[in-house]
Amino acid sequence: MKSISDARPGAPRQGAQPVEERRDETGAGNTGANRRRAWTRALRRHALPIAAIIVIGYLVLAPLVRLQLLALADGGAGYARGFGTADIARTITTTLLLGLGSLVIGLVFGAVLAWYSIQLPPRARWMATLPILPIVVPPVASMIGWGLLLAPNSGTINRFIRSLPFYSGGDTGPIDVFTVPWIVFLTALGLTSFVYVFLRAGLLRVNYELVEAGRTAGDRPLGVFFRILLPIVRPSLIYGGAVALLLGLGQFTAPLLLGTIKNVKVLTTEVYFFANAGLADYGAAAAVASPLLLAGFGIVALQRVLLGEEQRFVTDGGKTSRYSARRNPVAVIVIGLFSGTVALLPLLALIAASLSPFWTGQIDVSTWSLDNFRELWNTPSAVSAVETSLIASGASVLVSLPIGYVLADILHRRSYDTRIRAIIDILISLPLGVPAVVFGAGFLFTYTAPPFVLYGTPWVLVVVYVTLMLPFATRMQLAARMSLGDSYQEAARVSGAGPLRTHLQVVIPMIRGSLGGSAALIFVLLTHEFAASLLVRSTRTQVMGTTLYDLWLNVSYPLVAAMGLVMCLVTAAGVILAVRLGGSKALESL
């Protein structure tokens, strides 16, 4: 290795133009040839970001553009059919309720959990990972579990409430999970974990000396919370809120599994039914998806405007200023209660159902056996679905992480043109604003025709998955790069390491925790993926989420429950592996 003394003094930062060239562009002698040379240099310097724009642009925009062209064909006939259903106004209203409910409930619950999580006593600090546990339970499985618990007549919790001596409400209810309020509430609960992750990350980066200063100056705890803490964590609040709103608007699982029984419809289920009708109507599906796309793009844009320059929210005062929030034993109760209810209850319902020969809503331990698991093991399609899920999700993680790393690097480097970075940032964020079921319809339509015919192969799954995970793969690594700063990289470069060596031997090891956390989150999300997979899967390519849905449609609840538990185990194993590889910081970095 070269020594520091070998480095050229005043060596320009990578990507910066030499001073003489800059003077040339602005000085009186600015010729056409100089301008062309400057353009060529700029293009060469931006080769990687431009290539990224082309590839990411095709991945994200091609399916959406093709769908829109279909919707607009024949003078907008797709729009006429899509919005011609009698109850479309009610469908749109329910969709809005789903989005706004997810935003409000997700933010409130997520904020409370995040706030308490930083107040956990030292011995209970491990409980900070508990609110993330609901993510490990597949949404399809947890919604089926909630159905078993809260169905108005047969739900186990309803039966229990009705058996209480002071209850006098008749022989149905009191909870009806097939109605809009409960579907909104359960969807929001499922998204709370995401909001929690973002808010907790934001709170952890706060310099608590500022909080203590407020207290010392005489402000009351609530005043400190609203006047000092909340404004500082605004970026996390905005980002977490945007994610909750976007994911809520695009939610599909709860409305499909719980809503169709009593005619609760949202735009995403309409997309699904149009795309899967007797004669598939992609034009109408695309038309009905348009309001979701517009809302999604709008929220992504608004979020960028509200966040503005993220640097002004950095208050990091070094390690000693972190984790200094006051300890509060109530935190243990709050976090334990939430995690126990949201993650554990549906799991218990699934366990009880999976061990029963048939589900009558009542628990009879004498009939319990492992027969359903044995039957699953002997069902070739179920076993191959687990294999396909593992391969497709694993391959997608291996592809997404490097892509996310490169994109995070491009976004992090201020030497690249701001407009190009902005375009990449928007393209990366778009998949969050597009419901997965819409991407599924778009990918189905795009990849069954040239230039890339992937339908029928597992690779169409990998391409969909990588596209869906772009925001997560990039954002988490970008956050880690921002926390890391540039000093380590600069030290390596100044010491003579080339760019590749710097990345491989310095940057990547230092953000290992974040990489592990990203891998864990992406693996979890992909093994659960259902909405897009439902559309792009072929008859012979099945993944666990779609197999679970098929079992729910065509076979018994107990078998569905058994498959759901298998999915939880597979996911948990993947998360443990990712955390092991990423080190103890992996889950924190989530």
Added chain:
Amino acid sequence: MAVLVAALLAACGGQAVTPGGGMSTAASTWDEVLKKASEEGTVSLYSALLPEVNKELEARFEKAYPDIDLRITRIVGPEVSAKLDAELKSGSLGADIVNHVNYEWAKSKADEGLFAEPIGPNGAGPEWKDTPYLIDGVLQTSALTALGIAWNTEKVTDPPTTYEGLADPKFGNGQLGLVDNLAAPMADMYTWLEDTYGPGYLAKLAELKPKFYPSAVPLQEALLSGEISIALWGASSTVKPIKESGGPIDWLMPDPGWAPPNLGYMFKESKNPNAAQVLFDFMASKDGQEALAKDNLSVLKNVSGAVEAPKDLTLLDLTRATKPGWLDSAQSEWKQIFGR
């Protein structure tokens, strides 16, 4: 990068369309077909039939033809048409035979000449050829699903024996389960109910505020759990095994009754055209019908294990079901009645 990799892999792994499958039907005898079928060794069926029926069919077929491996993929619901379209478009057709209820799609593809005619002794025999049960010479009425009234025996002790009896206020407040009108069979049944019991019948059902389920099995699960007490669209072949293992559920075939056919059709461009002919023929034979019609209804007479047909049995009206635009307008009317 992902797209380039995927494109390369698609180029390597993509499946080419094999036109015609190399079958010369004019010159072959049935023995030659059987011999070639054994050499092909496998046949793929996409089936909408209930799982127990598929299992029975596979067991009997592989016993009769041990050299041919029957692979059944169960697909229910209208999405099968979208999947088949995608497979045909991308040259990755995975089925040799499909058995389904996507009537509009099947009829339109039959008109386009996509399906092969049967040449076997059963499939092209006098009980099928030139009868209403082999439509256009290519669409076989392979099975008739025995659908009727199912109920939870702990909640209902005196079930009605006709569909008319379901429109009873005692089944109100979400006690009645109905199938959602998602495809042609459901649309046809609801239309038949209205034709049989008068224009106000469906409105009476709607007043009971029923719960809707996408197919027979979720309906049955809701019955078992006691979420609903009684259901239209109960399937005999799935109720019977649960009843036999002690589940609180029972079933009856009302009179007048209605049954939808499952249509079987062979693709000309299938990968195993001879094995497909053998399977198609088996499905038309007594042995095959005993598998397909176990706890169901058969178009053949005196099939052992089949449900006794009611005196007044109406089959799904295929001419009406496949008329362009009929399904859309029938579903719209139904949605208005039920407020969906």
